[in-house]
Amino acid sequence: MKRTALFVVGWALFQGVYADTLWLSETPPPKRSAENVQLAQPLMEHDHAQHQPMLQTVSSVQATSATAAAGVKKHKHGGGAEVDADGEVVADNTHSGKKQVWMRGGDDPRGAKHLSGVQGTLTLLSQEGALPSVALAEDKGLSTAKLDLPDLGFYNAYWMQNMDHGGMLHVQVAKAELLHGTCCSKGVDDEEVAKPIINVKAPLELVREHYPDEGLFTRIVSGDKVNFTVFSFGLPVAGAKVTMISHKGWQNTQTSDADGRVSFIMIRDYYPSWLEFKKRFKQSYLMTADLQVPSQVTLDGVTYKSAYYNSTLAGSYYPSPHDYRSYAWGLGIGLFVIVFGGLAVYLYRRRRLKPYQEARIDDKA
Amino acid sequence: MTKLESIRTAVNNVQFNRFRFWLQMFFFVLLVYGGFFAIELGKHLPTFACGYNKELRGGMCYLMTLQHQLEWPWQKLFSVAGLTVLTSVGIFFLWFIALNKGWCGFVCPVGTIQDWITSLRRWTGIRYSRYSWGQFQWLMQIKYVLLALMLLIPLGIGGGWFNNDLKSPFCMICPGRTIIPMFGADFSQLSIDFSSKVNMTMTVLGLSVTGLFFIGAFVKKRFFCFYCPMGALHYLFSKPALLRLKKEGSKCTRCGDCFRVCDQEIKIIADDVTRKEIMTDDCIMCLKCVAACPEPGALKATFAGIPIFESTEEGFIKRMKKGHTDVK
Numbered sequence: 080m081k082r083t084a085l086f087v088v089g090w091a092l093f094q095g096v097y098a099d100t101l102w103l104s105e106t107p108p109p110k111r112s113a114e115n116v117q118l119a120q121p122l123m124e125h126d127h128a129q130h131q132p133m134l135q136t137v138s139s140v141q142a143t144s145a146t147a148a149a150g151v152k153k154h155k156h157g158g159g160a161e162v163d164a165d166g167e168v169v170a171d172n173t174h175s176g177k178k179q180v181w182m183r184g185g186d187d188p189r190g191a192k193h194l195s196g197v198q199g200t201l202t203l204l205s206q207e208g209a210l211p212s213v214a215l216a217e218d219k220g221l222s223t224a225k226l227d228l229p230d231l232g233f234y235n236a237y238w239m240q241n242m243d244h245g246g247m248l249h250v251q252v253a254k255a256e257l258l259h260g261t262c263c264s265k266g267v268d269d270e271e272v273a274k275p276i277i278n279v280k281a282p283l284e285l286v287r288e289h290y291p292d293e294g295l296f297t298r299i300v301s302g303d304k305v306n307f308t309v310f311s312f313g314l315p316v317a318g319a320k321v322t323m324i325s326h327k328g329w330q331n332t333q334t335s336d337a338d339g340r341v342s343f344i345m346i347r348d349y350y351p352s353w354l355e356f357k358k359r360f361k362q363s364y365l366m367t368a369d370l371q372v373p374s375q376v377t378l379d380g381v382t383y384k385s386a387y388y389n390s391t392l393a394g395s396y397y398p399s400p401h402d403y404r405s406y407a408w409g410l411g412i413g414l415f416v417i418v419f420g421g422l423a424v425y426l427y428r429r430r431r432l433k434p435y436q437e438a439r440i441d442d443k444a
Numbered sequence: 445m446t447k448l449e450s451i452r453t454a455v456n457n458v459q460f461n462r463f464r465f466w467l468q469m470f471f472f473v474l475l476v477y478g479g480f481f482a483i484e485l486g487k488h489l490p491t492f493a494c495g496y497n498k499e500l501r502g503g504m505c506y507l508m509t510l511q512h513q514l515e516w517p518w519q520k521l522f523s524v525a526g527l528t529v530l531t532s533v534g535i536f537f538l539w540f541i542a543l544n545k546g547w548c549g550f551v552c553p554v555g556t557i558q559d560w561i562t563s564l565r566r567w568t569g570i571r572y573s574r575y576s577w578g579q580f581q582w583l584m585q586i587k588y589v590l591l592a593l594m595l596l597i598p599l600g601i602g603g604g605w606f607n608n609d610l611k612s613p614f615c616m617i618c619p620g621r622t623i624i625p626m627f628g629a630d631f632s633q634l635s636i637d638f639s640s641k642v643n644m645t646m647t648v649l650g651l652s653v654t655g656l657f658f659i660g661a662f663v664k665k666r667f668f669c670f671y672c673p674m675g676a677l678h679y680l681f682s683k684p685a686l687l688r689l690k691k692e693g694s695k696c697t698r699c700g701d702c703f704r705v706c707d708q709e710i711k712i713i714a715d716d717v718t719r720k721e722i723m724t725d726d727c728i729m730c731l732k733c734v735a736a737c738p739e740p741g742a743l744k745a746t747f748a749g750i751p752i753f754e755s756t757e758e759g760f761i762k763r764m765k766k767g768h769t770d771v772k
């Protein structure tokens with residue numbers, strides 16, 4: 080009886096782990112977000128000393144819930160970054176080397192809760208290699224980390240969690256691709272910038288392929304084709320299920336090919352009225368990748384019967400210029416002014432032209 | 445003749461139009477394609493090295509930087525960060541004093557494009573237009589109005605009075621924005637932005653001004669320079685500049701040659717025989733007047749007080765023999 084009950088509880092928690100998509104987001108919580116804050120799902124106690132830091136256990140969540148609640152209250156009145164009604168940041172901080180990421184739970188890029196009580200450290204990688212890790216901390220009742228990106232360029236931040244479910248290894252990898260960008264600095268080596276940063280220690284990782292001329296201020300826009308490669312311990316992996324979830328929740332799932340690649344078209348799901356249209360409306364997308372490894376795996380010296388990896392990566396996209404720019408109108412207006420301007424000058428000159436007058440002098444007169 | 449004197453004579457006898465054409469070409473390549481050669485002269489150039497020519501530009505027009513800085517929230521603008529604005533003005537000033545308004549006459553890519561359009565008109569044989577004195581008098585105010593708007597609108601944005609879409613208002617109507625990127629095969633500025641009423645209005649204005657620019661520059665030499673707020677800004681800083689245009693009134697016969705070749709129709713260049721410093725706010729320091737003057741020493745360009753190019757009879761005759769066609 081006792082064993083059955085334990086199995087039921089364990090199974091329920093196990094399902095909870097699967098159901099909860101954890102991801103790193105650059106979008107701060109909306110100002111009035113008390114209802115948006117959720118304590119992390121209590122998980123099973125981990126049973127290996129080498130495991131990555133985990134979410135809080137049931138007891139520790141209980142112990143800190145009061146603090147978290149207090150933090151939420153403070154946050155509610157304490158302001159924060161400016162966020163619009165759709166939960167997106169209004170001010171663009173691409174130019175800044177100071178970033179902040181939050182742990183979020185759920186697969187709705189718009190409404191996913193900002194979590195509290197998540198523990199662990201973020202591994203930070205740049206093109207040049209690893210930077211000092213940064214521990215998640217509670218700020219205004221939410222699990223967050225502030226990161227310093229010293230030089231211009233892309234950086235990857237990873238939060239990883241290992242769990243043992245009765246001999247089956249479950250690893251969750253939440254990754255954020257961060258950009259210390261610039262619109263105006265020249266001499267940026269596009270090829271260098273486009274090189275992917277791959278974490279050879281990550282059991283599963285989604286890497287967005289940069290556009291060949293991406294530079295440090297390129298924005299993904301609706302209609303773009305975006306390619307991703309799925310890596311496992313630094314090697315491309317086939318057969319991983321990859322899902323893209325758009326800002327409004329549209330989903331598309333594909334399986335990575337032999338090179339680990341998947342392609343998605345960034346769909347347009349922003350249809351406001353003209354007066355409400357914002358061309359810099361930042362929308363989030365969320366990528367998830369899942370990989371089952373039915374065979375034996377060894378991680379950190381521990382051998383498991385099988386493994387299940389899942390990885391998340393969030394990003395942003397904007398309305399396409401095709402939605403609001405018109406060359407036909409531009410050229411039409413320019414040509415109209417040239418033609419009618421030219422005509423006006425011609426007529427003006429003709430009007431001022433004095434008719435030829437011949438003066439004849441009659442010598443005999 | 446000493447070596448220095450022979451150099452002076454050679455300079456004064458130079459086929460000025462040809463020399464200026466190639467110098468303008470050099471600066472055009474430097475500013476419009478400089479990025480291709482990894483040249484970066486910074487963001488404070490006193491000339492229209494358009495910032496919208498993102499990849500290829502060899503430097504950036506200061507007006508863009510200035511507008512961006514004035515758009516800062518007032519809290520930032522009137523704090524220590526405001527020193528950045530002053531530093532920028534300082535760098536702009538250092539660039540500017542070297543060439544004075546010679547930046548317009550020799551360096552500005554938008555000016556050079558207008559000179560090319562003038563050559564095209566000459567080739568077609570169509571005559572050019574001139575303003576009447578009355579038109580000249582009131583049209584010359586426009587550049588100051590544009591300069592004032594260019595400073596006040598960004599300040600208003602920083603103060604929260606104006607819509608953010610009004611950002612860089614002068615850039616939005618500047619023909620440099622629409623034309624210069626095209627030299628790098630970037631035609632993106634030729635579109636109308638329908639994303640908001642303000643963006644739509646500004647891009648329609650921008651393309652209308654571009655249309656006017658082409659038609660205006662075709663019938664009127666240096667059409668746009670007359671309305672250019674950069675020219676107005678230059679004039680505010682021109683007192684301590686090193687390159688100067690000087691006139692020796694006692695040597696002038698008021699023949700009017702200088703006025704006839706002047707693209708900017710500056711009357712006092714011929715009429716005023718009392719003023720030594722003859723450069724006005726509309727002058728672009730093209731020095732065509734110096735090249736066209738037949739009276740020795742009546743007009744001269746000096747650099748830090750040293751004459752570098754002056755009118756001589758010999759130079760005048762040599763240029764005339766080669767077919768000095770600037771009056772067309």
Ligand code: SF4
Nearest residue numbers: 696698699700702737
């Ligand atoms: S061309 Fe020379 S002499 Fe003739 S009006 Fe001008 S300055 Fe005087």
Ligand code: SF4
Nearest residue numbers: 706727728730731733
């Ligand atoms: S006054 Fe002389 S230098 Fe100035 S614009 Fe006229 S011709 Fe050029």
